[in-house]
Amino acid sequence: MGNTFLFPKERRILGCPSSMGSQLSGEGFKHSMGLSMGDFSPLIPTPKLILPPTGRIGVATVTAGPGVTNAVTAIKNAQMAESPLLLIGGAAASLQKGRGALQDIDQLSLFKTLCKACVSVRTVRQIVPSLRQAIATAQSGTPGPVFVELPIDVLYPFHVVEKEVGGTKSARGLQGKLVQWYLQNYIRNLFAGAWEPRDVTPLPVKVPLATEDEVGVVHQPALGFWG
Secondary structure, eight states: OOOOOOGGGGGGTTHHHHHHHHHHHHHOOOOOOOEEGGTTTTTTOOOOOOOOOSSSSSEEOOOOTTTHTTHHHHHHHHTTOOOOEEEEEEEEEGGGTOOOOOOOOOOOHHHHTSOEEEEESSSSGGHHHHHHHHHHHHHSSSSEEEEEEEEHHSOOOOOHHHHHHSSSSOOOHHHHHHHHHHHHHHHHHHHTTTTOOOOSSSOOOOOOOOOOHHHOOOOOOOOOOTO
């Protein structure tokens, strides 16, 4: 089976950069704070360290492995301060998880006790819904940090992932053809629905309000002797 997956020519560069950028722009963000390396190269042309917008949720991007582990103390501080924070971390490709890939560790377990929510994005079409939900979760109820993991195969454009993962065009033998069939279907599922429009408007933030039972009835002060 050849590389027959079709997509609009004008959208060859679609991957995480456009999906993630459109969602953060829809939320009103102009800058992200982070020290990122190869994982986020398509998203951040020039490494920058910029303060997040005032009065909004903070956004930080870190590279996989050491970038994520070095953020643990900061995330704990955000949890203790009840500060809404979106941490976006790179990760090994989903296809290589648990197979000894470079800097492949169980990153979600690091933040389960520190973040209000931890999620790993498996396909490009899940980027926007995952970010929308994570941002709303960070600000709802008691504010706090959330962690969204973006494997490297959802960060890069289709033609790059196809070249690196798609396998050889002329597979030999039954085993080779089965491997090629598996890899091609993996790429199809990874980018299926990626070019469909997504709703990037912010989800409503749920702020709990005290009930009358919790507040209690305001009693009139007792009258004094001369009342």
